[in-house]
Amino acid sequence: MVAECSVDYTGRLTAHLPRAPRLLIVKADGSVLVHSDGGSYKPLNWMAPPCTLRVALPEDDGRAQDAEDGDWVEEWTVTHGKTGDTLRVQVHEILSDTSHELGVDPGLIKDGVEAHLQALLADNMDALGDGWSLVRREYPTAIGPVDILARDPEGGCVAIEIKRRGEIDGVEQLTRYVDLLNRDPLLAPVRGVFAAQVIKPQAKTLAGDRGFDCVTLDYDELRGIDDKEARLF
Incomplete structure (x- = not known):
């Protein structure tokens, strides 16, 4: 109305x-x-x-x-x-004064969903630092695929779990992947990295307790839209 x-x-x-x-x-x-x-x-x-x-x-x-x-x-x-x-x-x-039945909304389809973040990070491993390299996206395990399996600058294996919003459930998921991957003598030792656009404080605390690093992903920077070097402030 x-x-x-x-x-x-x-x-x-x-x-x-x-x-x-x-x-x-x-x-x-x-x-x-x-x-x-x-x-x-x-x-x-x-x-x-x-x-x-x-x-x-x-x-x-x-x-x-x-x-x-x-x-x-x-x-x-x-x-x-x-x-x-x-x-x-x-x-x-x-x-x-008008009335309309809108029905069931299909929901918001967001740009930058986890699959997009995964693909962008895989193409820009240097966002994690110099010397990082991609082993494989969607690395298969018996309990589901790890988003990214990578090598750090020292050559160690790293399992990377990617979320839009990092919460405790995501850290628990990464824990299961790392535990399973460390049973493979060809990969062990494997450490974990929890990456998200926003990471809740409780998730950061749990990740630190599990020995995982946390990385905040800037979606626009990964896409090349936002160049920090070109900023005035």
């Missing part, structure tokens, strides 16, 4: 939006969002589920109209099911 409206939020904090044209969105998951024509994607105010929405008309309870903002044609009261916080939207003039 696009409407002239005023908005009040009451709960852990109080906030007031005076009357102005705004975009009101009620989503199938129950969330209610109040947007202006600026501020990019961020709403001015919102209520996340679980919440209930009740729509009242002026004649429903005979209440007096708001003297500050004038007459309103309907009032939304959105109440959060757990906190009791309330979002009250007084609609003074409806400019557009």
